[in-house]
Structure formats: structure tokens, C-alpha cells
Amino acid sequence: MQLDCYRIYDVAPEIVPGRSRRAWMDEFMDRHPYRCLPLTMANSTGWEILCPIDLEIEWSGEMMEDAIELRSSAGTEAVRSFAGSHFRHGIVTMHTGHLFRTPPGWAVACSAPPNWPKDGISGLSGLVETDWLPFPFTMNWQMTRPGIVRFEKDEPFCFITLVEHHRLEDVQPTLRQLDDHSQLKHEYEVWRDSRADFNTRLASREAEAMRDRWQRHYMRGKTAGGDSGSSDHKTKRLLKMPISEKE
Structure with a gap:
């Protein structure tokens, strides 16, 4: 399996593995959003494409191209090579700077x-x-209200992952009774009973529940009864950094 990333020019936006951390998750007391393994796995199941410049977007709320103004400390030419507003309706288009190629049947979701x-x-x-x-x-990106939005240099502006999209059409969702x-x-x-009991004990500030703070069944890859859920259970996603063909 391979993802070829062809730079269109000598200099193109950097591509890095998706990071699991988020600033808003860090700001919570005890950083408890990180207890939600599906969140951190989704955050890191793909690659980020980083802004090559800082970019400030101002939208007046009007529908035409000139309703959006783009600015950067890098200058006008740098903005023109990276972003534009030709779709109208408050939409800003950013260039990835790469032509991607995947094996047959695989697509890039961005x-x-x-x-x-x-x-x-x-x-x-x-x-x-x-x-x-x-x-x-x-x-x-589409502005959702008039005003100013800013992307910082090296902030991810695009996230890509791979989808075997033809095979999705072979999937038959089936509705069943538990x-x-x-x-x-x-x-x-x-x-269900374990979760209800734990929440009751936590609400009453029982010492053991207060010490544990949360149940770790999914994080540990185990059922509530203590059985292993899967030998393939993952708690971290470590994707590869793109390398030069010469490497």
C-alpha cells in the first residue's frame, strides 16, 4: 500500500502525520477529553497538510469573489500562490501543492x-x-458569518486519509434486533448495568469511584465483563512521515 505525493513545485505545503492532541482538549480540567479514545484515534487517522503562510480571511457577507479579502505577513504573491476565492458564497480555496496517487480502488478523502x-x-x-x-x-473552507478568521503558519488546513471507496458499495447495512x-x-x-452503577457511585462521591473518575473498558480493549474485545485493539495511531523518494 502506498500514497505517492508529487510536489507540483519545488516548495509545497508540508505533510505530516495527524496529531492526536487538540488545544481545546488540553484546556479541560484533568484533560479528560483524552479519555475518549475514538476522539484521539480520529484525530490521528490520516495526514495533515500545513499552512505554508499565515492567512487572514475577511468576509463582508456578500456573495461575489471580491467579498473576501485575503491577507498575510508573507505578502500578496504568497497569498495568491496559496489561496483564492473564486467559488464565491464566502468560500476560500487553498492549494495543497501536491498531486496524490493511490493504488487502484483507493481514494483520498480530504x-x-x-x-x-x-x-x-x-x-x-x-x-x-x-x-x-x-x-x-x-x-x-466556507465562512459561516461575516468577519475575520485567521490560520496560523503551520496550522493544518487540510486532513487526508485513504478510503477503499469502491468496496463501500458492496456493504449491505442490516437492521437487526438485539x-x-x-x-x-x-x-x-x-x-449498561456497570455504567449505571458507576455513575450512581460517582454522583454520590463514593471514594472508589472518585478515585477512578471514569471506566476504562474501551481504552483497555475489554468488555465490561473483563473479556478481551480484540487482539487488534489500538490506543495510538502512529502514521509514517512522508519521505523523499531518494531516502
């Missing part, structure tokens, strides 16, 4: 960095057939 909210602007997601496409795609799967229902009920 979006804003997961769980990285920005006030006043929202990243638009796309799925790109990079197994044949001979030209690059862009990352687009009562028909006795073992799964039993495991669910053990978890």
Missing part, C-alpha cells in the same frame, strides 16, 4: 482536521479518485 473547530468558518469535505487523477485537488443475538445482548446489559 476534510478539515477532525475535532479541530474554527469559529466563523467550516471545512468542506471531498472524496477524490486519486488512483487515476492527473491533476491536484484543493481544500475549500434480542436475536443473546451473547451480544448479555455483554451490552453487563456494560
Whole structure:
């Protein structure tokens, strides 16, 4: 499996493995959002493309291209080579600077960095057939209100991950009754009762519950009954840093 990232010019935005940490998660008391393993795994299941310059976006609220003004300490030419507003409707287009190529059947999904909210602007997601496409795609953000939004240099403006998109069409979602799967229902009920009991003890400030603060079943890859859930359970995602072909 390979992801080829062809720089269109000698200098292109940097691509790095997705980081699991978020500033807003750090700000919580005891940093307890990090107890949510699905959050940190989503944060790091892909690669970030970093802003090559700082970028300030100002939108008047009007619909035409000139309703958006783009500024940077790097200067006008640097802005023009990185971002524009030709889609109108408060949308800013940013250039990834790369042409991506994937094996047959695999596509690149691009979006804003997961769980990285920005006030006043929202990243638009796309799925790109990079197994044949001979030209690059862009990352687009849409302003959600008039005002100013700022991207810092080296802040991720695009997040990419890989999808075997043809095989998704072979998936048949099936609606079932939990009562028909006795073992799964039993495991669910053990978890349900355990969670209710723990929350009750936590609310009453029982010493043991206050010491534990949270249940770690999912983090440990175990059911509430103590059985191992999967031998493939992961608590960290360590993606590879892009390397030069010469390396």
C-alpha cells in the first residue's frame, strides 16, 4: 500500500502525520477529553497538510469573489500562490501543492482536521479518485458569518486519509434486533448495568469511584465483563512521515 505525493513545485505545503492532541482538549480540567479514545484515534487517522503562510480571511457577507479579502505577513504573491476565492458564497480555496496517487480502488478523502473547530468558518469535505487523477485537488473552507478568521503558519488546513471507496458499495447495512443475538445482548446489559452503577457511585462521591473518575473498558480493549474485545485493539495511531523518494 502506498500514497505517492508529487510536489507540483519545488516548495509545497508540508505533510505530516495527524496529531492526536487538540488545544481545546488540553484546556479541560484533568484533560479528560483524552479519555475518549475514538476522539484521539480520529484525530490521528490520516495526514495533515500545513499552512505554508499565515492567512487572514475577511468576509463582508456578500456573495461575489471580491467579498473576501485575503491577507498575510508573507505578502500578496504568497497569498495568491496559496489561496483564492473564486467559488464565491464566502468560500476560500487553498492549494495543497501536491498531486496524490493511490493504488487502484483507493481514494483520498480530504476534510478539515477532525475535532479541530474554527469559529466563523467550516471545512468542506471531498472524496477524490486519486488512483487515476492527473491533476491536484484543493481544500475549500466556507465562512459561516461575516468577519475575520485567521490560520496560523503551520496550522493544518487540510486532513487526508485513504478510503477503499469502491468496496463501500458492496456493504449491505442490516437492521437487526438485539434480542436475536443473546451473547451480544448479555455483554451490552453487563456494560449498561456497570455504567449505571458507576455513575450512581460517582454522583454520590463514593471514594472508589472518585478515585477512578471514569471506566476504562474501551481504552483497555475489554468488555465490561473483563473479556478481551480484540487482539487488534489500538490506543495510538502512529502514521509514517512522508519521505523523499531518494531516502
